[in-house]
Amino acid sequence: MALQDYKFTHFLVSSPTPFVAHVEINRPKKLNAFSEEVWLEFGRLFDRLSHDPEVRAVVLSGAGDRAFTAGLDVQSAGEGLTVSATKGADAARNAAVLRRHIAEFQACITSMEKCEKPVICVLHGISLGLAIDIACCADVRLAARGTRFAVKEVDIGLAADIGSLARLPRIVGSMSWVKDVCLSARDFSADEALAVGFVSRVLETKAAAVEAGLEMAARLATKSPVAVQGTKELLNHAKDNTIADSLRYTGVWNAAALQSGDFTAALQSGLTKKQPRFEKL
Amino acid sequence: MALQDYKFTHFLVSSPTPFVAHVEINRPKKLNAFSEEVWLEFGRLFDRLSHDPEVRAVVLSGAGDRAFTAGLDVQSAGEGLTVSATKGADAARNAAVLRRHIAEFQACITSMEKCEKPVICVLHGISLGLAIDIACCADVRLAARGTRFAVKEVDIGLAADIGSLARLPRIVGSMSWVKDVCLSARDFSADEALAVGFVSRVLETKAAAVEAGLEMAARLATKSPVAVQGTKELLNHAKDNTIADSLRYTGVWNAAALQSGDFTAALQSGLTKKQPRFEKL
């Protein structure tokens, strides 16, 4: 990864091991809260990681000790929400403005879900509201023990609209739990998140969680990128389609993917016990 | 809630705290079993709660100590099922009668899922067959420790048709468990229900479970009804739609919802530490 090219105001991007990008939300004094400027940059960053052949796995965490992100920067973004509905306009015209605003915001966060490379999200500290919307777009979620989670939107008088409500029912098995935390906006802990399957591993500290995320990313980065990226794509397709449609799509997808050299390289490496080398993707 | 207006034969409706309705299935001598008359009334009751501006959260439990509900009142309803297929008619004509009968029955129970206000279902004692169909339509499920659960229909020679089979795969994450309990009709306990995510909390006794349900309802009733009801609607929509469709629907929904005064009221209350007051809905 050509690190010097990744210049972003609100995000740190580093490459601790080959083919791994570590992205940190970098507004620690604001508890890593998101203003409009931040989410627009977030979208551009993940669009770029998606096509960067030097990147095979991404880890996302928050800078600083206190928060992954406290969510919306209500001061700036909240104002945005209100301002975006032009003063004096009727409710229908306000609705049009708000719809566009929400759609753009959603698209920026969805960029992470659409990123062709797997994304491991490491949650820690304060992880409220938008933190959940973002985490839902990651592939794998890890958490530090002390993380404070909440689908907080109800407490500011609105239904979460950047994706938590759309994605949680497909990410977690228990609808009773999903509705409980979404309707009540109550806090939940890392252990509760693990028990219901929202995260798949809990580590003792933020540091340990980030390290675990980077290790997993490093491991994924040694594998065939054709295989890894195909697996992400097909699992995302499966979430939204019938089994018959998924099987059909899988066949068409793999008809090209199986013509890579990675299959042979992987088999070879199994015999020779050497690490295979895979071409860029 | 104008309690005096809720006059139902088979259900008790009370309002223990402002904006909360407590509904009890009230045929304790019959183990709260459902005849056709009962489910027709059930549908009417939830249609009404759905639009009553005095109601912001509903708790459903069974009257008496023995049962949430033992399910279908086989004596009366079972006869109904057989009788509903006109004697002497051919199988196609019988099928038409049965289809209409099933559709009407399904619609009555589905009224609870469509109720715009969140419904917390407190399961306790005998909770068989139709008890599961009903619980699947609730938003949050709690249980008392001794509850005896079973998807009982296979044991009376039929596939559950009032919604358990349609909804369980979207409510619980483990299809292996779902198929186990549906195919075998075996009993399962509250702790097993908790472990697989069918219920999200187990309390020691029925009394404790009802209290926990009422507390949760009371808490939901203090929050913005625009936010709470929108959250329910969007989560229900998400269960049945692709992520892209849900995001689009969410944007349209919130474009109106964000124009409520609740957002401002909630933000204000955050600053002033006073309980916000929300207009009726």
Added chain:
Amino acid sequence: MALQDYKFTHFLVSSPTPFVAHVEINRPKKLNAFSEEVWLEFGRLFDRLSHDPEVRAVVLSGAGDRAFTAGLDVQSAGEGLTVSATKGADAARNAAVLRRHIAEFQACITSMEKCEKPVICVLHGISLGLAIDIACCADVRLAARGTRFAVKEVDIGLAADIGSLARLPRIVGSMSWVKDVCLSARDFSADEALAVGFVSRVLETKAAAVEAGLEMAARLATKSPVAVQGTKELLNHAKDNTIADSLRYTGVWNAAALQSGDFTAALQSGLTKKQPRFEKL
């Protein structure tokens, strides 16, 4: 079951109790690995079980102590994959050949999902790659404690295409876990499989797990086949359809199913405490 008629090269079929078929993958020296010949036979076998009125429940396990199945017989099948893409043809023509090959392979494994009778899959020993694709098509999954599971395909340079990626998101609630094991190809244990709901029960040994599977099958075989087979069909339908569509389909399905004699037989047997006898299906 007319056992003598079930003559298959790679599968043992026995009937330990009435109406129960026990199918064993029978290539223990090859760790029960699947060549093309094996999966074609697998498809034919389950198509037949599906319509055999002497069969009401099926148990699938692997012969020998070492493996349920080690997955693809890479030596023969892998060659198949490469050979199937005609040497020298362009990528588009290779893709057509591969697409047909994958579709046929998928259809053979899907036969088990489409089998009208419930299938209990007992996993034990080595259970890699195709083992997961197959297990995903079963209704109930049990495991022996020492089972070594992995969605292994990424490690041979490809995305799993025989159904694991299409089905796991609908079988297990935690997408974070699903993506973790599919992207990393790491091993997971029976206890982990139980914790996330991939299997619904873990037994100490293969023998105990097979016995538990056969017992469950025996129990299912005593119940109304109209009820059991309808329940399987409706749960499979529900996985792929909206709730409204499932309810409509259920009504049409049960309009015929409720006209069986099993309802009466089951009710009778409840009164007389005798085991009901159900007609073949």
Added chain:
Amino acid sequence: MALQDYKFTHFLVSSPTPFVAHVEINRPKKLNAFSEEVWLEFGRLFDRLSHDPEVRAVVLSGAGDRAFTAGLDVQSAGEGLTVSATKGADAARNAAVLRRHIAEFQACITSMEKCEKPVICVLHGISLGLAIDIACCADVRLAARGTRFAVKEVDIGLAADIGSLARLPRIVGSMSWVKDVCLSARDFSADEALAVGFVSRVLETKAAAVEAGLEMAARLATKSPVAVQGTKELLNHAKDNTIADSLRYTGVWNAAALQSGDFTAALQSGLTKKQPRFEKL
């Protein structure tokens, strides 16, 4: 049909031939416009026709010479629309009231689409706005030559919400024409309606069109009701589902329907050249 039982304020119901119901919108002085009271009655009427065994086909037309219907009774219903949004409430609360209002109105008109018996809609004279919403719910559409059609809603400042926009794209093949008439609200003639397939026949006068509708209904009423009603149901299902889903649904539907006596009766009548008699449905 027990005519004396059909007592409706805004609709005439007669039975010109056995098993045929002729429904006339009966507010000729108001150009058969619909107030809320009218559409609520419309819903109840078609729910009843749907299950009446004396009815096998329905014809819908408008009373008087001037109009099928001029659409919404803007004076009463339009006020309704405005009033229904409680004065002084915020836009989110107004939206909730409007949503319920629209849903109820849609459900009343949809009753005609869900009516199990085929409905032939005879359009004549003024046929604006709601006239199109209603006609879209019929099975067959005929028109008198002078009919004045328009999807008029845009001209009163709103998008048609009682079904024209949802159904026209599935009823007529040319999206360019659909968008033209819906966006421009321009008038179109019976011949244009025929050319694009919105109606399937044009007659010279209202009288001739009604007669043609009644003749078609009389013919349908002599046929197997199992066959006719099944055909309607399966075509409606097909409009909303994939081909694979439709074929599966068809198989389940006909598995009951083929067990009627109508198949034998129809074959017999083919041999004996006598009119078959079919049992009620």
Added chain:
Amino acid sequence: MALQDYKFTHFLVSSPTPFVAHVEINRPKKLNAFSEEVWLEFGRLFDRLSHDPEVRAVVLSGAGDRAFTAGLDVQSAGEGLTVSATKGADAARNAAVLRRHIAEFQACITSMEKCEKPVICVLHGISLGLAIDIACCADVRLAARGTRFAVKEVDIGLAADIGSLARLPRIVGSMSWVKDVCLSARDFSADEALAVGFVSRVLETKAAAVEAGLEMAARLATKSPVAVQGTKELLNHAKDNTIADSLRYTGVWNAAALQSGDFTAALQSGLTKKQPRFEKL
């Protein structure tokens, strides 16, 4: 096409021009009616044409002057239908037998829709019932002027279940016309079929229609098989999917297809004005 290998009892297969297969239904004395044996053979024939690299386009017509096909051979197949419901079994068990029977029958006819090569169906003479089901599975439909069409099933007391009702709403734009002909079972002419778009061309005689079909097939056979077969697949996919899903599938499909040599060959031939040669597929 290695003609000598195509040995079928009820179908003639010839190859009038390179890469073109002409299939004739060959039971002229029975008006080309279909018994179970015929439709099973039909399925096998099209499965084979689908993968035969010597075939790039198929024309289907009926042998003899009188009929494309009169539909179901009611004598043999109709008996089949009745017999297939085991005598004395209850309605639920009969339904299971009928469901399997219908599913198998549907699958045989669907083979033509799934055939990877384009199929041109030439309709002529008597073309009733199953004739329409079959024609709906073709890609292009031509007709001779005197053809007598009817969706005849209602007249023998059943709803068409081999695909006409599932496919007509997606093949023809006017639902009013579709419902008219399906509900009434009335005859319609080639010109009417052309006017509503069911067929796209009418020729004066059967001979002229067959010739036109063969000419079109010959022309398609000179074009890139990658392009032609991809076009068929993508149009079939589009009929059943949203636009967004179709675009995504198209991208994956063409990512392999664009790597054929056909693109270059076609461009070259455009420059050199020589007929391009395409590799087999």
Added chain:
Amino acid sequence: MALQDYKFTHFLVSSPTPFVAHVEINRPKKLNAFSEEVWLEFGRLFDRLSHDPEVRAVVLSGAGDRAFTAGLDVQSAGEGLTVSATKGADAARNAAVLRRHIAEFQACITSMEKCEKPVICVLHGISLGLAIDIACCADVRLAARGTRFAVKEVDIGLAADIGSLARLPRIVGSMSWVKDVCLSARDFSADEALAVGFVSRVLETKAAAVEAGLEMAARLATKSPVAVQGTKELLNHAKDNTIADSLRYTGVWNAAALQSGDFTAALQSGLTKKQPRFEKL
């Protein structure tokens, strides 16, 4: 419309009447063919028109007398296609590059479909390949008599992938015709396009067709933009969703839209016979 702000290299943008934008593809010497640079600009242009409150209707035509567009600029874009597949990479890696390339191209053209304002496409002269993809994204299609249409892609060895195959089946009623023109790549005339409903009006000359388009746009621009834009959105939604989903979405949409002042303004203007004035949107 602040014309001076619309500075595009390949498109002319003018505003002949208030609120109407006339867009002309402006590469007449290249027969208005599209290189990558052109389609990227096309996407940006329609994204901007979508949100410009000065625009209420758009007309698209080609500059010059010879062509609407001859389609892909094969010289530059075709090279692009080939080059985009990195030389020497394996087929799987080439496929990834092509997939991204196609997705970006599709998104640019789809911008016109997503444009919130109605788009009238005036086809004239040479209108091949990409011309059809583009026209399919418009709302209304008009044509000049001499227009030469063809879905030309098969003749350059590929399946159309920028949307014609995804959209034509939803735009035109006759699948037989759609498959004929897509599989054969044959030319068709404006009159044929009108007969099948691809265009909804044919004018004698390009000038007359452009004038007709501008007149229609001018008329739409006088109507309520809330009503017009809502109608476009709801019709587009309906193309991709079930009727029940469309009705639900419509209710949510109109719950905000009905709160505009346009309803009152339109009713007023009906009474006063004055042209209503609508606020910007």
